[in-house]
Amino acid sequence: MMLVHAFSLCLFTFILLSCAIVTAQPQGFIYDEADVPDYTLPDPLISPKGKRIQKPQTWIKQQRSYILDLFREHVYGKTPSTLPRVEYELLEKGKNALNGSARRKQIAIRFSKDNHHLTALLLIYLPKRQAGPHPVFVGLNFYGNQSIHPDSAIRISDSWVRNNPDYGITDNRATPSSRGVRQSRWPVEEIINRGYALATMYYGDIDPDYDDGFQNGIHPLYHSWQQNQPDSSTWGSVSAWAWGLSRIMDYLITDSDIDSGRVAVMGHSRLGKTALWAGARDERFALVISNNSGCGGAALSRRHFGETVKRINNHFPHWFCDRFNRYNDNEESLPVDQHMLIALIAPRPVYIASAKEDLWADPRGKFLAALHADPVYKLLGTNGLATDNMPPLKQPIMSTIGYHIRPGKHDVTKYDWNRFMDFADMHLNPNPSEKKSNDKI
Ligand code: GTR
Numbered sequence: 001m002m003l004v005h006a007f008s009l010c011l012f013t014f015i016l017l018s019c020a021i022v023t024a025q026p027q028g029f030i031y032d033e034a035d036v037p038d039y040t041l042p043d044p045l046i047s048p049k050g051k052r053i054q055k056p057q058t059w060i061k062q063q064r065s066y067i068l069d070l071f072r073e074h075v076y077g078k079t080p081s082t083l084p085r086v087e088y089e090l091l092e093k094g095k096n097a098l099n100g101s102a103r104r105k106q107i108a109i110r111f112s113k114d115n116h117h118l119t120a121l122l123l124i125y126l127p128k129r130q131a132g133p134h135p136v137f138v139g140l141n142f143y144g145n146q147s148i149h150p151d152s153a154i155r156i157s158d159s160w161v162r163n164n165p166d167y168g169i170t171d172n173r174a175t176p177s178s179r180g181v182r183q184s185r186w187p188v189e190e191i192i193n194r195g196y197a198l199a200t201m202y203y204g205d206i207d208p209d210y211d212d213g214f215q216n217g218i219h220p221l222y223h224s225w226q227q228n229q230p231d232s233s234t235w236g237s238v239s240a241w242a243w244g245l246s247r248i249m250d251y252l253i254t255d256s257d258i259d260s261g262r263v264a265v266m267g268h269s270r271l272g273k274t275a276l277w278a279g280a281r282d283e284r285f286a287l288v289i290s291n292n293s294g295c296g297g298a299a300l301s302r303r304h305f306g307e308t309v310k311r312i313n314n315h316f317p318h319w320f321c322d323r324f325n326r327y328n329d330n331e332e333s334l335p336v337d338q339h340m341l342i343a344l345i346a347p348r349p350v351y352i353a354s355a356k357e358d359l360w361a362d363p364r365g366k367f368l369a370a371l372h373a374d375p376v377y378k379l380l381g382t383n384g385l386a387t388d389n390m391p392p393l394k395q396p397i398m399s400t401i402g403y404h405i406r407p408g409k410h411d412v413t414k415y416d417w418n419r420f421m422d423f424a425d426m427h428l429n430p431n432p433s434e435k436k437s438n439d440k441i
Helices: 004-021 054-074 188-192 219-227 239-253 270-279 309-317 322-327 338-343 365-380 412-429 432-440
Strands: 085-096 102-113 117-125 134-141 197-202 258-266 287-291 352-354 401-406
Touching: 004 365, 054 239, 054 270, 054 322, 054 338, 054 365, 085 239, 102 219, 117 134, 117 188, 117 219, 117 239, 117 258, 134 239, 134 270, 134 412, 188 197, 197 239, 197 338, 239 258, 239 270, 258 270, 258 412, 270 287, 287 412, 309 322, 338 365, 352 365, 352 412, 365 401, 401 412
Parallel strands: 134 197, 134 258, 258 287, 287 352, 352 401
Antiparallel strands: 085 102, 102 117, 117 197
């Protein structure tokens, strides 16, 4: 009797938990594989004239830029081709950061154009144990540089920040109580111990994340350019943030502590979409990591699973270009799907991470996008994605296209970072001299 009781209690708890997983996601969307409609994906290896691309050179010289333009025109928007005036100022450096294991630098990147100015703060930690120049992970953060670590020397962002009383952020301004509030997402010591530098910037320094008709952040510096755009393909915020990542890259090239040939760009969620778009646009990023990026990131739009194009455009009208609205409830007519975004990163390594409970961001849709990017990776001479089947939990695929799904929810965890670093170890070789001597053995 007791046994039956215990069993029904377990069953009840299981049902409750399963419901909680589903109800944690917005209602009225597809969360069941059986409800996914039939769809046909555009083939990245078919040219605009309908011919199959057979040679790597044809992809590199023609097809890649054709697909890049499609994403510019229909999804993320076009980015201005000229740069504002840019100046770098080293604001602060610390020789003994993180209990003596790292050096710290804080750099102001000042943009100016047509009497408009914008300052963004870049925070860099460099490992002391290894000799430079160092490979580096670059990522934008959500609440200001001070949120990634309690290090009291980190400058507090004075940009507009989303209110979050739990983080001590009210009146849209960060305060000292927001120091380290997001440290669980940034295992700085582990990154340094594994021989990587870390460079991060607050995404709102480039473009505050609310819809104001593109009046703030970097936009005033490009007012005249924006006004002269003939169509609805002007950049949205994802493009502006990706542009900001490229400006970080511009700086890193000038910094002799950094190995600019070994820069990995990483982002979570909306910033995971941004990392993919940055990696697609800017081939200087040697490796791209997208965590829980979902709709408009690594998930296939045509599956309608979890977040849809219509929902993302309605809730976040400033993220994509206006033309993307044409595809609300009309994904089949998109000339691209997100596997083609991943393919634009080829042959450079790309890692797509997902989480079991994060159905809103469609873990399987991200796997399938990786799988359908594989033919382009193979054409370019890499091993692509080393499986046709979605792997079980915590069994990462570590080929040139990497993928994992872990238990848990929408977040960046230590597990995720450890896999990112394993992947970077394989592809960026953080200790070239050590690797060389091993090779001889
Ligand atoms: C959600 C949005 C997702 C994802 C996420 C985030 O509300 O629907 O596309 O980007 O925000 O960035 O945290």
